Amino acid sequence: MLIKGLGRVEGTVEDLQPVTLKQLIPLDLLDSFIGIYWHVGKGKFIIYKAPLLDAKYAVVEMGQDYDEQSNTDDLQIDYNVFHMDIWYEDVLKKYPEFIGCEFDYFSRGRILYEVQQKKLVIYGSKRLLNSAKVVEFLAREFMLPKGGFLVNDKIYKDKDDVRSVGDGECGIYS
Template sequence: MLIKGLGRVEGTVEDLQPVNLKQLIPIELLNSFIGIYWHVGKGKFIIYKAPLLDAKYAVVEMGQDYDEQSNTDDLQIDYNVFHMDIWYEDVLKKYPEFTGCEFDYFSRGRILYEVQQKKFVIYGSKKLLNSAKAVEFLAQEFALPEGGFLVNDKIYKDKDDVRSLGERESAGVSVEDGE
């Protein structure tokens, strides 16, 4: 199988000839995004995202062994920047009120695309992803098609900010990068 034969791939989509990869992705999904996010309390999110086949921010790799639900045989398209890097290099400059908070202080997550399943996966904490409003908000912000994504709450840990989810409806503080 072509995908399995690639092995673990480091680099951007460009390195894998995106024309060929593009043929594996349904056309209606090409306007969706991958990326990372933080929930910073009271239904507010900080979001960094990039188009699915963005040559700068999309990285193609074999599935990560995150948990028993992860498909390590599937090719994934993931956001090419870590939470920690963006937090210290960009978020703290834009939001000085978070100075003194580590990158993992708030609930965080990521959205990636699994090529064989033809589905996006929203990763986040259990309490965050148990909120239908939060999942709906993230799906809308990342332009995920209805029925075209899964949620996975097995990787990221719950933080104190998720207690405030019921206090106010989800309203996004959106920081978008790579568009």
């Protein structure tokens, strides 16, 4: 099997033969993005993203054992920077109003690609992803085509900010 032949990779997508990896992704998903996000209240998000096959920010790794739906024998293409690292190295510099808040103070999530499922997955908290407006916003921001992604609300926990998701429009925090 091709996926087993690729084996575990501890690096960026450049560590695999790009042509081989590209063949594992449906054409309608090639322009999609992976990344991480925070909901910081009132439908506003801080987003960090990269193209699915970005040589700098996309990492290929074995599936994470997040929940019973995860397949640890599968490969994932994931954003290679953790929430914690970006929060302390970049977010707090750009948004000093959040100084004093830990990286996990707000609801957060990530978008990654599951190779065997041939789908992108939006991970986030239950209450956040139960909002159709939030899912539509994230799908639009990460250029996820309809039918090309799944939603998983079993990993991340709801935080106080989700009370303010409401019926308003979603947008980028600035």
